[in-house]
Amino acid sequence: MVGDIGDDLGQRVVAAVGAAFDVACTIEDAVVRPSQREGVDYQVNVAMALAKRLRRPSREVAESIVSHLELDNMAETVVVAGPGFINITLSTGWLGEHTSRLAADSRLGYVLATDPQRVIVDYSSPNMAKEMHVGHLRSTIIGDSLVRLMEFAGHEVIRQNHIGDWGTPFGMLVEHLIDEGLAERDFSISDLNLFYQQARTKFDADEDFAERARTRVVALQAGDPATLELWNRLLTESKHHIEAVYALLGVRLNPDDYKGESTYQPWLNDVSDELTRRGIAEDSDGALCVFLEGFTGREDQPVPLIVRKRDGGFGYDATDLATIRYRAQDLKGDHLIYVVGSPQALHFAMIFAAARKAEWVSPETTTTHVGFGSVLGEDGRMLRTRAGASLKLTDLLSEAVERASALVAGRTDLPEEEREEIARAVGIGAVKYADLSSDREKDYVFDWDRMLAMDGNTAVYLQYALARIRSIVRRAGEAPPLGSPVSLTEPAERDLALRLARFPDAVQTTITNLQPHRMATYLFDLATTFSSFYENCPVLKSEGQVRESRLALAAHTAAVLERGLDLLGIAAPERL
Numbered sequence: 001m002v003g004d005i006g007d008d009l010g011q012r013v014v015a016a017v018g019a020a021f022d023v024a025c026t027i028e029d030a031v032v033r034p035s036q037r038e039g040v041d042y043q044v045n046v047a048m049a050l051a052k053r054l055r056r057p058s059r060e061v062a063e064s065i066v067s068h069l070e071l072d073n074m075a076e077t078v079v080v081a082g083p084g085f086i087n088i089t090l091s092t093g094w095l096g097e098h099t100s101r102l103a104a105d106s107r108l109g110y111v112l113a114t115d116p117q118r119v120i121v122d123y124s125s126p127n128m129a130k131e132m133h134v135g136h137l138r139s140t141i142i143g144d145s146l147v148r149l150m151e152f153a154g155h156e157v158i159r160q161n162h163i164g165d166w167g168t169p170f171g172m173l174v175e176h177l178i179d180e181g182l183a184e185r186d187f188s189i190s191d192l193n194l195f196y197q198q199a200r201t202k203f204d205a206d207e208d209f210a211e212r213a214r215t216r217v218v219a220l221q222a223g224d225p226a227t228l229e230l231w232n233r234l235l236t237e238s239k240h241h242i243e244a245v246y247a248l249l250g251v252r253l254n255p256d257d258y259k260g261e262s263t264y265q266p267w268l269n270d271v272s273d274e275l276t277r278r279g280i281a282e283d284s285d286g287a288l289c290v291f292l293e294g295f296t297g298r299e300d301q302p303v304p305l306i307v308r309k310r311d312g313g314f315g316y317d318a319t320d321l322a323t324i325r326y327r328a329q330d331l332k333g334d335h336l337i338y339v340v341g342s343p344q345a346l347h348f349a350m351i352f353a354a355a356r357k358a359e360w361v362s363p364e365t366t367t368t369h370v371g372f373g374s375v376l377g378e379d380g381r382m383l384r385t386r387a388g389a390s391l392k393l394t395d396l397l398s399e400a401v402e403r404a405s406a407l408v409a410g411r412t413d414l415p416e417e418e419r420e421e422i423a424r425a426v427g428i429g430a431v432k433y434a435d436l437s438s439d440r441e442k443d444y445v446f447d448w449d450r451m452l453a454m455d456g457n458t459a460v461y462l463q464y465a466l467a468r469i470r471s472i473v474r475r476a477g478e479a480p481p482l483g484s485p486v487s488l489t490e491p492a493e494r495d496l497a498l499r500l501a502r503f504p505d506a507v508q509t510t511i512t513n514l515q516p517h518r519m520a521t522y523l524f525d526l527a528t529t530f531s532s533f534y535e536n537c538p539v540l541k542s543e544g545q546v547r548e549s550r551l552a553l554a555a556h557t558a559a560v561l562e563r564g565l566d567l568l569g570i571a572a573p574e575r576l
């Protein structure tokens with residue numbers, strides 16, 4: 001089986017450490033990293049930490065590891081440098097053989113997880129009865145990419161779209177529909193947006209309306225049929241709207257994945273009883289609260305999770321407590337992931353701590369809030385329309401496709417239908433890639449020109465590179481069979497082979513850190529490495545074995561780019 005070179009070296013280092021010293025060393029301790037240093041392919045950093053444990057000079061420890069290291073024919077040179085780094089340069093002959101083995105592997109060297117986990121991913125999760133806005137874009141596309149990556153790695157993923165489909169907004173809306181006689185009418189999502197604003201204005205200004213809206217929430221909770229019917233109509237319309245956005249984005253979320261706030265309403269009493277009984281929740285001024293150690297706000301005031309409000313109602317905190325109990329205890333997730341903006345970091349830290357205190361979440365279970373920054377306009381402020389309104393996702397995505405159409409308008413050689421498909425892939429891809437290629441924890445500036453640039457770290461650059469490589473392979477006539485021999489004579493061939501070999505590591509670091517930008521960076525590096533290979537090494541004009549080998553490298557690069565883009569959820573048109 002062919003796998004990651006770093007993992008292979010790591011196992012060999014573990015064996016060497018075991019043979020040289022009488023200490024336990026795991027593959028995690030072995031720390032083998034791809035090296036950026038000229039002439040060095042991998043660096044092993046285990047000696048320094050080991051030297052501390054053994055109280056011996058680190059260079060001596062490194063030398064001793066090297067003398068026990070069995071690398072068969074993998075390495076050209078193994079050198080100890082500085083305080084005890086072990087620098088490995090792979091044998092070019094071996095790398096060629098490794099490359100042809102990789103090319104024959106449908107997983108491109110990434111070995112399925114040996115301990116598959118059940119991962120629950122909460123993402124997208126927009127609020128209903130409002131048009132989805134750009135704020136939900138990030139959660140949707142980051143979550144989608146993480147899901148694709150973890151499924152590729154062999155984990156079982158359960159998607160949870162925690163839509164906001166409950167609470168005061170619905171009391172307000174239903175009351176407004178009845179007030180205005182709108183209940184009899186058909187309505188669309190833009191109507192809903194308007195109704196929401198009107199209802200909100202009335203709610204804030206008119207105490208009588210506010211009171212009726214609150215009573216309406218109680219009726220909703222009590223399951224009053226007329227109220228439920230209107231609530232359902234609002235939801236159905238909202239779902240049509242978000243499904244259209246998901247389809248446009250090519251995001252893998254479907255109706256089975258909806259587990260909105262309303263789902264958990266039947267359990268809220270039970271959750272608050274359980275927390276009270278176990279002494280985790282306590283009364284505070286008539287509200288039922290959970291106070292957790294270490295969570296304080298201004299002037300060291302403890303910040304509570306509010307399980308039940310003073311008026312007896314349940315809110316966002318209570319719903320998330322019931323939700324995490326369900327995900328850990330009923331769905332039995334090993335890893336619970338929440339892809340939600342960074343402003344909710346404190347909320348999730350407290351939900352996780354409370355769920356651990358209640359022993360709903362076991363110590364073996366991992367909980368992660370995958371936070372992210374805001375999308376900013378070119379003025380550095382939150383992205384808005386020129387008129388200052390919050391930007392709607394559908395408008396933004398149609399503009400992306402429109403701008404991309406202008407890019408391909410000149411390609412009159414392509415059938416109209418294909419041009420449209422390309423415009424869609426390029427436009428949507430540009431928006432997604434701009435988001436995924438930046439470190440998610442930072443804010444990023446939404447800049448049309450930059451995200452649609454043909455050169456630079458953009459989707460269209462990668463899509464174009466892939467289309468070009470495919471066309472080279474196509475023009476060659478028959479592609480060389482998978483796994484045909486690869487010989488690496490030119491430095492540019494070797495560089496490309498080494499990049500290709502690092503795909504499994506790119507997948508793994510992306511998953512470990514839950515940072516899609518790492519995959520994006522890898523793909524961009526791969527595409528630029530290919531482009532210098534192509535400049536230096538003629539493919540179609542070369543002959544015999546050399547031509548076969550270069551074609552194999554090209555076909556393999558196409559396969560990796562295609563897979564990588566797919567893991568980011570970015571479509572790759574056949575031609576561009």
Ligand code: ARG
Nearest residue numbers: 122125126127162164320340
């Ligand atoms: N609907 C929420 C919002 O728009 C996000 C929900 C995230 N998921 C959760 N389990 N709280 O802010």
